[in-house]
Amino acid sequence: MSRAVILALLAALLSTATSTHGFAAEADVVAHLRTLGEGRRGAEVRVRLELSWAGRPEQHIAVTPRIEVPAGAALRPGLSRSRFDGSSTRWSHDAVVTLPDRPGPWTIGPARITLKTPGLDDREVSAAPIRTGRPSRLRYLAGQAAGNGIVLALALWFVLGRYRRLRDQETGDKSEISALLVAARNAAEQQTPNTTSEALLQALLELRLALEHGCVDNGALWTSAQIRERLERVKFAGEEIPADECLQMLRLFEAEATSESQA
Numbered sequence: 001m002s003r004a005v006i007l008a009l010l011a012a013l014l015s016t017a018t019s020t021h022g023f024a025a026e027a028d029v030v031a032h033l034r035t036l037g038e039g040r041r042g043a044e045v046r047v048r049l050e051l052s053w054a055g056r057p058e059q060h061i062a063v064t065p066r067i068e069v070p071a072g073a074a075l076r077p078g079l080s081r082s083r084f085d086g087s088s089t090r091w092s093h094d095a096v097v098t099l100p101d102r103p104g105p106w107t108i109g110p111a112r113i114t115l116k117t118p119g120l121d122d123r124e125v126s127a128a129p130i131r132t133g134r135p136s137r138l139r140y141l142a143g144q145a146a147g148n149g150i151v152l153a154l155a156l157w158f159v160l161g162r163y164r165r166l167r168d169q170e171t172g173d174k175s176e177i178s179a180l181l182v183a184a185r186n187a188a189e190q191q192t193p194n195t196t197s198e199a200l201l202q203a204l205l206e207l208r209l210a211l212e213h214g215c216v217d218n219g220a221l222w223t224s225a226q227i228r229e230r231l232e233r234v235k236f237a238g239e240e241i242p243a244d245e246c247l248q249m250l251r252l253f254e255a256e257a258t259s260e261s262q263a
Contacts, residue, residue, distance in 0.1 A: 028053065028054075029051050029052070029053045029060065029115060029125050030051070030052050030053070031049065031050070031051050031111070031113070031125045031126060031127035032049075032050045032051075032052075032127055033047065033048070033049050033050075033067070033108070033109050033110070033111045033127035033128065033129070033130050034047070034048055034050070034130060035047050035048075035108070035130060035132045036048055036094075038132065038133070038134075039097075039099050039104055039105070039106055039132030039133035040099065040133065041099060041100065041101055041102060041103060041104060041133070042098075042099060042100070042101035043098070043099060044096050044097065044098050044099070044212065045096070045097050045099060045132060046078075046094060046095070046096055046097075046209060047067065047094070047095050047096075047097055047108055047130075048092055048093070048094050048095075049065050049067065049092065049093045049095075049111045049113065049127055050090060050091070050092045051090070051091040051092070051113070051125065052088060052089065052090045052091070053088065053089055054087065054088050054089075055088065055089060056084055056089060057082040057084050057089045057091065059089070059117065059118075060089075060091075060115045060116070060117050061115070061116040061117075062080065062091055062093070062113055062114075062115055062116075063113060063114040063115075063116065064077060064080075064093070064113075065093055065111050065112065065113035066111065066112045066113070067095060067097075067108065067109060067111045068108070068109055068110060068111070068129070069097050069108055070099070070100055070106045070107060070108070071100070072100035072101075072102070073097055073098060073099055073100050073106070074097070074098040075095055075096075075097055075098075076095060076096045076097075076098070077093075077095050078093070078094035078095050078096060078228075079093070079094055079202075079205070079228070079231075080092065080093040080094075093113075096209075096224075099132075099133070103133075103135060104132065104133025104134060104135065105131045105132060105133040105134060105135060106131065106132055106133050107129050107130070107131050108129060108130055108131075108132060109127060109128065109129030109130055110126050110127060110128055110129045111126065111127040112124055112125070112126050112127075113125055113126075176210055177207070177210050177211065177257050178257075180203065180206050180207045180210050181207065181253075181254060181257055183203050183206070184200070184203035184204060184206075184207055184250055184253070185250075186203075187199040187200040187202075187203045188200055188246075188247060188250055197234075198231065198234055198235055200243075200246055200250075201227060201230055201231040201234060201241070201246065202231065204222070204227050204246065204249060204250065204253065205224060205227045205228065205231060207253050207257070208221065208222065208223070208224045208227055208253070209224055211253070211256060211257065212224060220252060221249070221252055221253065221256060222249055
């Protein structure tokens with residue numbers, strides 16, 4: 001009888017060890033860093049660090065990442081969120097990088113983040129660096145074009161191409177703002193009469209960041225920092241923000257976005 005008990009205990013220990021090893025092997029995390037928009041000298045560009053793994057969100061706890069930026073640039077961390085689709089988790093962290101006031105392109109990254117996994121040692125996951133912005137060739141082309149009709153034609157071709165890219169980018173920005181307006185209106189429809197939900201504040205924040213990316217500077221609008229402060233008060237301090245304040249601000253955002261799309 002004692003031998004049977006010992007064998008049963010050994011079998012249980014082996015089963016536990018195999019199960020733990022399988023969990024670690026299946027818990028590989030893929031990291032990806034990307035920009036949300038084109039980088040411009042002296043302007044802000046949004047970057048997003050994305051992690052994905054098989055399993056539920058609580059399988060890993062992600063610490064605030066460290067993202068390297070170019071010399072003369074500044075980094076402002078943003079919000080983190082996670083989404084579970086029933087089989088895998090996608091975690092993301094948004095940040096804003098203020099680029100140097102000099103010609104690009106610029107390299108952002110690598111990004112490093114520490115993961116805390118229950119039952120395992122902490123480990124660091126890295127995402128490869130990315131480049132954003134385009135080099136300025138206008139001065140070089142202007143100098144070479146003097147007395148050279150062929151180079152002048154190339155310069156004109158480059159300017160036209162640059163104009164088309166800027167026009168396409170502006171069209172893309174307007175489409176993004178339109179989609180964010182729809183999301184904000186949907187969140188407002190789910191709003192309770194007295195207090196503001198996190199969903200509406202998050203929608204206002206995304207809309208404000210998109211308007212800032214489009215160089216909109218209206219002093220009557222809440223800044224992204226003010227919206228973040230309200231969001232943190234609701235999310236972490238349990239405070240209540242009057243719903244009518246946010247709904248009134250949404251109407252101002254709608255007016256600003258409409259005038260921007262008609263410009």
